[in-house]
Amino acid sequence: MTSESIxxxxxxxxxxxxxxxxxxxxxxxxxxxxxxxxxxxxxxFSIALHMHQPMIPAGGGDLRxxxxxxxxxYMMDNQGVGDNHNASVFHWCYKRMGEFIPQxxxxxxxxxxxxxxxxxxxxxxxxxxxxxxxxxxxxxxxNPEYRRAVEWLGTAWGHAVAPxxxxxxxxxxxxxxxxxxxxxxxxxxxSRIKGFSPPEMALPNHPDVFYEFVKTxxxxxxxxxxxxxxxxxxxxxxxxxxxxxxxxRLLARNSRGETLSIIGIxxxxxxxxxxxxxxxxxxxxxxxxxxDLAGHCIPQLVTQIADGENGGVMMNEFPSKxxxxxxxxxxxxxPVVNVTEYLEYLQVSGVSEKDFPAIQPVMQxxxxxxxxxxxxxxALEKVIGELRKxxxxxxxxxxxxxxxxxxxxxxxDVLGPMEAASALFSEKALGxxxxxxxxxxxxxxxxxxxQTSCYRYWGTGIWTDYARELCRRTTDILNCDF
Numbered sequence: 405m406t407s408e409s410i411x412x413x414x415x416x417x418x419x420x421x422x423x424x425x426x427x428x429x430x431x432x433x434x435x436x437x438x439x440x441x442x443x444x445x446x447x448x449f450s451i452a453l454h455m456h457q458p459m460i461p462a463g464g465g466d467l468r469x470x471x472x473x474x475x476x477x478y479m480m481d482n483q484g485v486g487d488n489h490n491a492s493v494f495h496w497c498y499k500r501m502g503e504f505i506p507q508x509x510x511x512x513x514x515x516x517x518x519x520x521x522x523x524x525x526x527x528x529x530x531x532x533x534x535x536x537x538x539x540x541x542x543x544x545x546x547n548p549e550y551r552r553a554v555e556w557l558g559t560a561w562g563h564a565v566a567p568x569x570x571x572x573x574x575x576x577x578x579x580x581x582x583x584x585x586x587x588x589x590x591x592x593x594x595s596r597i598k599g600f601s602p603p604e605m606a607l608p609n610h611p612d613v614f615y616e617f618v619k620t621x622x623x624x625x626x627x628x629x630x631x632x633x634x635x636x637x638x639x640x641x642x643x644x645x646x647x648x649x650x651x652x653r654l655l656a657r658n659s660r661g662e663t664l665s666i667i668g669i670x671x672x673x674x675x676x677x678x679x680x681x682x683x684x685x686x687x688x689x690x691x692x693x694x695x696d697l698a699g700h701c702i703p704q705l706v707t708q709i710a711d712g713e714n715g716g717v718m719m720n721e722f723p724s725k726x727x728x729x730x731x732x733x734x735x736x737x738x739p740v741v742n743v744t745e746y747l748e749y750l751q752v753s754g755v756s757e758k759d760f761p762a763i764q765p766v767m768q769x770x771x772x773x774x775x776x777x778x779x780x781x782x783a784l785e786k787v788i789g790e791l792r793k794x795x796x797x798x799x800x801x802x803x804x805x806x807x808x809x810x811x812x813x814x815x816x817d818v819l820g821p822m823e824a825a826s827a828l829f830s831e832k833a834l835g836x837x838x839x840x841x842x843x844x845x846x847x848x849x850x851x852x853x854x855q856t857s858c859y860r861y862w863g864t865g866i867w868t869d870y871a872r873e874l875c876r877r878t879t880d881i882l883n884c885d886f
Contacts, residue, residue: 651747854874
């Protein structure tokens with residue numbers, strides 16, 4: 405899995421067995437080399453940087469024949485439009501942690517950062533020939549001197565939102581991202597990835613969809629997932645969380661009575677990049693102390709994620725503030741840590757997942773109150789329909805980084821073609837053609853691109869045109885080549 409591309413397409417499928425072996429890695433990964441004395445700390449904090457650029461059919465004047473290029477390339481080629489002048493700063497943002505981390509470690513400090521890069525961003529950067537970005541990222545990902553400071557988070561290759569992406573397709577996104585990351589950074593690097601960052605922090609709350617979401621993550625080797633605090637509720641009473649700064653046990657239960665669980669790490673507050681750019685989690689953590697959990701006194705963890713390139717505060721203020729806080733927090737009783745090393749510390753201290761408070765996606769308590777027995781999907785849909793009729797605020801559209809944005813309502817012009825392309829892919833390719841077949845890879849590439857969240861977030865205009873064109877290409881490939 406050393407080739408980034410195969411036949412000019414990104415390496416996103418065909419090596420499932422190799423990946424399964426790599427991602428099944430067990431035992432402590434970060435703790436043995438982290439150098440943090442967890443036993444003496446009072447509290448801790450984590451930050452994650454989310455990076456994304458969509459691929460768009462804008463490499464030419466005719467939409468139907470235009471090449472698919474990174475939105476970053478479009479920005480660079482059209483710097484007089486809107487805020488496209490930021491393209492060169494974005495380029496630097498994608499590689500700058502590879503400058504900051506070595507500098508701080510050489511100063512004797514203990515920096516930390518978690519990185520979440522969408523697959524289509526990485527592919528777009530590679531296609532642009534921006535190998536300086538990859539050289540920088542490889543330094544902090546692969547070099548044993550620096551890798552303890554950096555934790556990569558898995559995500560969906562095409563930045564698809566889980567609540568409204570067909571479950572079989574979301575699994576393809578998750579595996580495609582692992583394929584692509586391994587093709588660039590190697591199987592050992594992908595074996596170190598145990599946390600998952602859902603695009604747009606979108607968490608399904610439909611019981612059957614959520615169950616498949618968790619099953620996908622577990623099957624792909626993930627141990628924990630980052631969740632927005634208002635997208636989950638307490639299992640026992642449906643209330644809001646009492647302890648936001650400790651891990652939780654995120655329960656999944658489907659209409660047939662099957663159950664799964666995964667560790668949920670709570671992302672607090674909003675999505676404002678100021679929270680990370682100005683290192684707010686550090687200052688919040690300084691006001692916290694240890695708490696009792698299952699007879700163990702553990703340090704709390706404040707966790708926050710934000711776009712790593714968007715906004716003037718992140719572009720301009722983050723570097724100096726990050727360096728300042730990393731220097732101040734290193735060796736203190738409120739250190740910066742990455743989530744997996746924190747969880748590994750809890751585990752060797754005798755705290756396990758079963759000790760964490762139980763939570764579930766919002767609005768599920770109301771369902772289970774009326775659906776006590778596993779009566780199947782049809783009975784579940786009947787209960788959901790009844791609840792919708794009684795309360796127009798009740799929905800199964802999932803939770804996200806903002807509780808006033810739907811990823812379903814108002815997007816019929818895009819969702820219709822997306823769903824049709826997905827159904828055709830399932831009918832003609834999925835399970836019928838080998839994943840190593842060039843036809844499968846070509847159709848999968850376009851299918852994943854159609855489901856990029858940007859095509860819904862912007863709603864109308866050229867972004868809708870982009871989405872429909874990508875759906876057309878996907879459909880044509882499936883109808884012509886299969």
